[in-house]
Amino acid sequence: MTDAAVVLLDARATVTGWTADAERLFGHRRADVVGRPAAALLMPEDAARLPVLAARCARDDGWTGLLAVRHRDGHPVVATVRVVPAGAADAGAPRWVALAADTDGTPGWRMSRGVLERMAAHSPIGIAIVDVDLRFVWSNAALERFGGGPGHERIGKRLGDIQPGLDAQALEGVMRQVLATGESVADYEHVGTVRSSPHRQTAHAMSFTRLDDDAGRPLGVYYTVVDVSDRHRARERLTLLDQAGERIGRTLDVVRTAQELADVAVPGLADLVTVDLLETVLKGGEVDPGPVGGPDAAPLRRAAHRSAGDPAAAPAGVGQVVRHPAGAPPLTALTTGTSWIEERLAPPAGRWTAGQDRDGAGPLPDAGPHSAMIVPVRARGTTLGITTFFRHGRTEPFDRDDLALAEEFVARAALSLDNARRYTRERDAALVLQRHLLPHRLPEQDAMEVAACYRPADELTGLGGDWFDVIPLSGARVALVVGDVVGHGIEAAAAMGRLRAAVQTLADLDLPPEEVLAHLDDLVDRSAGEDEPGTPPRADGVRAKGASCLYAVYDPVAGLCTLASAGHALPAVVAPDGTVDFPGLPPGPALGVGGPPFEAIELRLDEGSVLALFTDGLLAAEGPAGLRDGAADRERLRRVLERPAAALDDRCLAAVDALVPARPPDDVVLLLARARRLPADRMVSWELPADPATVAEVRKRTSRQLSEWGLDELTFTTELVVSELVTNAIRHASGPIRLRLIMSRTLVCEVWDASPTAPHLRHPRTTDEGGRGLFLISRCTQRWGTRYTQDGKIIWTEQSLAGPSV
Known part of the structure; x- marks a missing residue:
């Protein structure tokens, strides 16, 4: 230690010598310290260590380390101290020589080359030095653990020569960057295979530093290597779990969810993944709790498949029934509900092997060791199927950590699969109910040519109570109905069914559109009170349970269409020349929410005009209803309806598709x-x-008119009907009477009078002399009824054109 302060100590660690360098370093004069114990000059924590250090000096003939000395002004001075023996402990002669150097501003005490070489050679961290040509000039023993042979065999070789499995080009690129810039690179992580473990992917953390000579010229690169494979695998597993949380269960579709599970696991965990589910699960059916009793009672079907070989290839075997030999691990996992792993699976003849099934993807390539895991898909105590993971080729076999990760994958997916199964069951039930409650076919009538398109929502949350109806009315008229019940799923479908039945009943009463909506409003309010007694009433005392409806009645004789709306989207009218118009129509309040009375308007429709009625789902693709632009929606609909089409059915389907x-x-x-x-x-x-x-004259006119229409076989019945209706009008009404005959799909007979009183059907006794008129009419005609007008009433009948009904 050059430039060191020298202090002499006797056998009792008493100061016997104090140099000028010691006085300059610690501030104490020689006269003040000689004869004092060395412990009195140290800070308390180091003074307490002095007996231990003295014993070590006696045992090892010296000691080197750091001590905190109290300066004369009181502050500590941390010094590098080296204590060596001074010779025999004669009386009064010094026993030890202590060399002290200030550590302030220095990286530490200077070590000999031997010490440094031993430190580098025996370090547990791999260390190597390459020259400016990136050829090895030195490496320690720890580097041999990473393959490439002993250190002396590396001399003069480059990294790619001794580790062909590594990406030597990328590593040498980092070294060249360090040589060029002089800036060190720390914790550079490299993943690959080394010669010592060709079937196992390893991760190394590497740091690179440039070595310069005294003139600052680069001599090469010094780098260290640490195996961080465990840390890398743990991070990969966390990453895969994060991806699983983000990517699995994004939809409520069983097959999609199964495929998401397979996609996440390949290639991060396995080379091939198959997901086989019970047929009951795929159909959304109920599954018994606990493990499956056996494959015969519950067959498996391939739901998903993913291979690392060709991710773009079509999934192999998806949709097919999967069969395994008796006693095969997949059946064991399915029936017991426990996972199975084979870390190294060599496929001997006659036993189940990884990837082998009769209807699935076929066996894996037999290139090297195989490994497989089978994890049952279980959720809420119910087994839904199995997931099988395969590795092959040069990939390392599965271990127990991989099995734990696979079980975590499958556990997360299992909940999503079970939710999707339950959703499928409920959606199918709601859809079946919805389709059964909608018209199976449109009724025949002459007033309008009608085409309808219903498209259910993709999600259960969207599947609601949209409905439509076409109802033939008296007088060759027809009613068109489109509605939407607030809510989703089975409840909305059931509510829709009740409303549709109510509309058909009210239509048979021949009520005006605005009155039909008023009665529906009362029905929706009563239904809300019955279904949800706790629902708070609205301001006028009525509970809110909304639905919308558009009701239109078209009369082909007058060419008039009467419409009324209850919170429903406005219709569109396509003129015969193709122009589209949106008539102004009072929207009215939604059914069940209260508000002003409903109003109706009349439109005159030219022959060939098309009336378009729709629900708000037709324009929902552009965003939520509350954020959409009504004018922009109408413009989109206008452009679609203006497109010509030969048939009305094609036009309807094309509009929905667009x-x-x-x-x-x-x-x-x-x-x-x-x-x-x-x-x-x-x-x-x-x-x-x-x-x-x-009456007699009317009978003659009727007979002549039926003869002109070629309906002579209806003459007798029609004369009877006309006589009875006209006689009743003359007897019970006042003012003029009007008779109208219409030949449509039926023969319609209408008698109008100004009286608001309607007759009613009686069942006379055998002794009664009257009251049989309407009874005879009801027996001779298909239908009869009464509808009210603003200035009176109309009694009407319908007869089949095929002939009399009696």
């Missing part, structure tokens, strides 16, 4: 109705005086 995806976020209904006009020669109308003598 506006919504194949699996929309909300239910979609589009109802297109092309207006027809009843030919003038198929309708006659006569004004009649209120005179009983008129």
Whole structure:
């Protein structure tokens, strides 16, 4: 130790000599310290260590280390102290020589070359030095653990020569960067295979530092290597688990969820993954709790497949039934609910091997050791299927840590699969109910040519209560209905069914559209009170349970369409020339939420005009209803409806395809109705005086008109109907009477009078002399009824054109 302060100590560690360098370093004068114990000059913590250090000096003939000496002014001075023997301990002669050097501003005490060489050679960290050509000039013994042979065999070789499995080009690129810039690179992580473990991927943390000579010229690169494979694998597992949490269960689709599980596990965990589920699970059925009793009772079907060889290839065997030999590990895992692992699976003949099944993807390539894991898919105490993981080729076999990761993967996916199964069951039930409650086919009628398209939502949260209906009415008229119940799933479908039945009942009463909506409003309010007694009433005392509805009645004789809306989207009218218009219509409040009374408007439709009624799902692809631009929505619909199409069905389907995806976020209904006009020669109308003598003349006119229409076989029945209806009007009403005959799909007979009182059907006794008129009419016709107008009522009947019904 050059430039060191010298202090002499006797056998009792008493100061016997104090040099000028010691006085300069510690501030104490010679006269003040000679004869004092050395412990009095040390800071308390080091003074307490002095007996131990003295014993070590006696045992090892010296000691080197750091001591904190109290300066004369009181502050500590940390010095590097080296104590060596001074000779025999004669009386009064010094026993020890202590050399002290200030550590302030120095990296530490100077070591001999031998000490440094021994430190580098015996370090547990791999150390190597390469020259400016990146050829090895020195390496320690620890580096041999990473392969490449002993250190003397490395001399003169480059990294790629001794470790062909590493990405030598990338590592040498880092070394060249350090040589060029002089900036060290620390904790550079490299992943690859080394010669010592060719089947195992390892991770190393490497640090690179440039070595310069005294003139600052680079001599080479000094680098260290630490095996961080365990840390790397732990980080990879955490990353895979994070990916599993993000990517598995993004949809409520069983097959998609199974495929997401397979996609996440390849290639991070396995080279090939298959997911086989019970057929009941794929169909959304109920599964018995606990392990599966056996494959015969519950067959497996391939739900997902992913291979690292060709990720873009079509999944092999997906959808096929998977069979395994009796006693095979997959069946054991399925029936017991426990995982199975084979760390090294050599496929001897006659036993189950990794990837082997009769209808699946086929055996894996037999290139090197094989390894397999089978993990049962279990959720909420129920076994849903199995997931099988394979490794092959030069990949290292599975270990217990891999099995734990696979079980974590499958456990996360199992909950999503079970949720998807339950969703599938509920959605299928809601969809079946919805489809059964919707019209199976549109009724035949002459007023309008009608086409409808219903597209269910992709998600259960979107599958709601959208419905439509086409209802033939008296007088050759037709009612068009489109509605949407607030809510989703089975409850919404059931509510829709009740509303549709109510609309059909109200339509049979021949009520005006605004009155139909008023009755529906009362029905929705009563249903809300029955289903949810705790629902708070609205301001006018009515509980809120919303639904929307658009009700339209078209009369082909007059060419008039009467519409009323209860919170529903406005219809569109496509003129015969292709132009699209959106008529102004009072929207009215939604059903069950209260508000002003419903209003109706009348539209005159030219023959060939198309009336488009739809639910809000038709335009939902552009975003939530609350954020959409109504004008922009109408413009989109306008552009689609303006496109020509030969058939109305094609036009309806093309419009839905253009506006919504194949699996929309909300239910979609589009109802297109092309207006027809009843030919003038198929309708006659006569004004009649209120005179009983008129009845005979009416019978003659009716007979002649039926003869012109070729309906002579209906003459007798129709004369009877006309006589009875006109006689009742003359007897019970006042003012003029009007008779109208319409030949449509049926023969319609209508008698109008100004009286608001309607007759009712009686069942007379055998002794009664009257009251049989309407009873006879009901027996001779298909249908009859009464509808009210603003200035009176109309009693109507319908007869089949095929002939009399009696």
